[in-house]
Each structure stands twice: as C-alpha cells, then as structure tokens.
Amino acid sequence: MNVLADHSLQQLNTLGFSSVAQYFIQIDSEADLLEAVAFAKAENLKIHVLSGGSNILIAPRIEGVVLFINIRGIELHNDALVTVNAGENWHDFVGWSIDQGLSGIESMALIPGKVGAAPVQNIGAYGTELCDVAVCVRAFDLQHERFVRFDNLACEFAYRDSLFKRTPGRYVITQVTLQLARESISVCRYKALSDALAQQGELSPSPKQVFETVIALRQQKLPDPAVLGNAGSFFKNPVVSQAHYETLHKQYPKIVAFPSGNGMKLAAGWLIDQAGWKGYQEGCVGVHQQQALVLTHTGGGEIDMLLQLAERIRESISKTYGVSLEIEPQRFPL
Numbered sequence: 659m660n661v662l663a664d665h666s667l668q669q670l671n672t673l674g675f676s677s678v679a680q681y682f683i684q685i686d687s688e689a690d691l692l693e694a695v696a697f698a699k700a701e702n703l704k705i706h707v708l709s710g711g712s713n714i715l716i717a718p719r720i721e722g723v724v725l726f727i728n729i730r731g732i733e734l735h736n737d738a739l740v741t742v743n744a745g746e747n748w749h750d751f752v753g754w755s756i757d758q759g760l761s762g763i764e765s766m767a768l769i770p771g772k773v774g775a776a777p778v779q780n781i782g783a784y785g786t787e788l789c790d791v792a793v794c795v796r797a798f799d800l801q802h803e804r805f806v807r808f809d810n811l812a813c814e815f816a817y818r819d820s821l822f823k824r825t826p827g828r829y830v831i832t833q834v835t836l837q838l839a840r841e842s843i844s845v846c847r848y849k850a851l852s853d854a855l856a857q858q859g860e861l862s863p864s865p866k867q868v869f870e871t872v873i874a875l876r877q878q879k880l881p882d883p884a885v886l887g888n889a890g891s892f893f894k895n896p897v898v899s900q901a902h903y904e905t906l907h908k909q910y911p912k913i914v915a916f917p918s919g920n921g922m923k924l925a926a927g928w929l930i931d932q933a934g935w936k937g938y939q940e941g942c943v944g945v946h947q948q949q950a951l952v953l954t955h956t957g958g959g960e961i962d963m964l965l966q967l968a969e970r971i972r973e974s975i976s977k978t979y980g981v982s983l984e985i986e987p988q989r990f991p992l
C-alpha cells in the first residue's frame with residue numbers, strides 16, 4: 659500500500675478545481691481496501707471514496723484519507739450475467755458489453771466515471787437507468803467492517819438516488835453484478851434517440867447502433883470534461899404537482915415536461931435556458947453555451963465561485979417559476 663501525503667486531486671475531478679488530500683491511497687484490490695481501512699483506523703482518519711471525480715464538488719483541502727478506487731476486472735458468469743469490479747471505467751465497460759454481443763446498457767454509453775459510482779446515483783441516460791439491469795452490489799460496510807451484498811431492492815434505487823447516496827461515507831462499493839441480455843433489449847423511449855435512429859432508417863436498431871448513436875448525440879450536446887471542466891448536469895430535473903405544472907403550462911406553453919409518478923418532471927435545462935442563463939459567463943465559471951444544465955469552469959477558479967453562481971440560478975428559477983432546483987453533484991467531502 660502506497661500512502662501519499664498532500665496529494666493533488668486537480669486532475670482527478672472533472673470540474674478541474676484545485677484540491678489537496680491530506681492522504682491518498684490507490685485501491686487496486688479488496689485486500690488493499692482492508693489495509694487502507696486499517697491504516698485510517700490506526701491513524702484516526704476519516705475515509706473519503708473517490709472514483710472518476712465526475713460527479714463531485716471538491717473542497718480545496720481534504721482532511722483524512724482519500725481512497726481512489728481502481729479495482730479492475732470483468733467476469734461473464736453465464737450467458738449474460740456479468741460481474742464488474744468498481745474501478746472499471748463505465749464507458750469502456752459498456753463498449754466491452756457491445757463487443758460481447760450483450761444488450762441492456764448501450765444507451766448509457768459515454769457517461770463519465772467508474773462502475774463503482776454508478777449505483778450511488780443510479781446513473782441513467784436516454785430512458786435506461788442502472789437499476790433496470792443491476793442484480794446486486796458488493797460493498798464494504800465501514801461501520802460494521804465487513805463485506806455486504808445488496809440485491810436490487812436493497813439498493814433502494816430512485817431517480818439519481820440510492821441507499822448509498824443517502825448513507826454517505828458508510829459503504830465502499832467494490833463490485834456490481836448486472837443482468838444483460840443476448841437479444842436486444844434497447845428501449846428507445848427518448849425522442850432524441852429514436853428520431854436519430856429513425857433518420858438512419860433504423861426502426862429496430864442493434865445494441866451497437868444504439869451505442870454509436872448515443873455517443874454521437876452526447877458528443878454533439880455535452881462538453882467533454884477533458885476539454886472544458888464540468889460535472890455534467892448540474893441540477894436534477896425537478897418534479898412538480900400536476901396543478902403546478904398546469905399553471906406553468908398556461909404561462910409557458912412550450913415548457914418541457916414528462917409525467918413522473920403523481921406529478922410532472924420538468925426539464926431543468928429548459929427552465930434555466932428560458933430564464934436567460936444559457937451562455938452566461940462570470941470570470942472562469944459559467945453556464946454552457948449549448949446546454950444550460952451544465953455549469954463550467956475554464957480553470958484557475960475556486961469552487962465557491964461556481965457554488966455562488968449555482969445559488970443565483972436557483973434563486974432566479976425559484977422566483978420565475980416557483981420551482982426549487984436541487985444540485986446533482988455531491989460535495990466532496992460532504
């Protein structure tokens with residue numbers, strides 16, 4: 659185990675804010691994890707789990723020990739049941755599943771980050787979520803110091819949410835098992851995706867066609883964090899009551915919304931765009947030119963600048979539409 663002191667995390671968060679960890683340990687196996695936990699306990703240090711750093715708002719200094727999860731390996735058990743270790747890159751894993759002729763996660767291509775973080779916020783895109791294919795999750799319980807297995811129900815998955823997100827700091831996910839399929843189970847519920855496939859004349863597309871189309875769509879509309887610092891969607895799509903939606907719809911007939919449970923899920927990007935924020939720039943932080951849901955950092959700034967901008971956007975949306983926006987990326991540390 660290699661313990662690094664005062665280690666920079668600037669390259670390890672996609673917003674690119676500078677940050678220094680008191681201690682940093684790369685975890686390549688479950689054995690490494692146990693050793694690192696013992697070190698933290700002996701030194702009385704708090705543990706923070708970091709993967710791809712694509713969904714976090716990182717603090718300038720992190721006291722305690724940052725465990726950087728890098729446990730690699732994929733195992734195909736039978737025809738389409740797959741166990742994948744937490745440190746695998748999510749998009750590379752999706753590509754692997756396509757190469758194996760498997761279906762189920764192709765519409766989640768190009769989501770940044772690693773497999774172990776995928777259950778935390780129940781990642782999703784173009785109508786598919788991790789919970790649609792997750793069978794179980796293996797995690798180390800830092801409270802009781804033992805490995806535990808959660809089946810799909812026990813993960814308490816919800817929209818961009820799970821048990822793991824609601825109990826921060828308790829579990830370190832080491833493996834995820836997914837039930838994929840040999841036949842195509844792509845559900846192209848999303849209009850942008852089904853339109854793009856229809857344009858190519860694909861009415862029953864193969865998983866590979868869906869995979870490639872999703873990559874093309876995402877590359878068109880989302881900034882690449884390697885080029886421009888960002889954390890993807892900065893706000894969750896808010897859900898409002900049917901009555902609230904109808905009032906808004908009268909005033910804004912073009913409002914973008916989808917039924918969700920008993921209410922309506924509003925497109926947060928549309929609200930922010932219509933409130934005039936798209937393309938707004940304030941020094942080195944701003945709102946992306948093409949995608950109002952994405953806040954950006956061009957470098958050299960501090961996380962507080964971005965948080966202040968986010969707060970002003972939240973206030974403006976609350977005042978204009980009476981809707982409360984919730985920030986999607988998590989504070990690191992919380």
Ligand SMILES: Cc1cc2nc3c(=O)[nH]c(=O)nc-3n(C[C@H](O)[C@H](O)[C@H](O)COP(=O)(O)OP(=O)(O)OC[C@H]3O[C@@H](n4cnc5c(N)ncnc54)[C@H](O)[C@@H]3O)c2cc1C
Nearest residue numbers: 709710711712713770771772774775781782830831889890
């Ligand atoms: C350009 C862009 C586009 C995006 N598009 C999408 C999208 O379409 N859909 C979507 O759902 N998300 C999207 N995201 C958000 C992000 O990619 C996902 O949330 C992803 O799962 C985060 O993975 P990560 O490895 O980067 O996690 P990190 O950012 O490193 O961590 C996120 C949180 O999970 C915790 N965590 C990480 N690994 C573990 C582990 N092994 N065990 C326990 N806790 C852990 C961390 O402590 C932290 O609280 C996007 C982000 C970007 C930058």
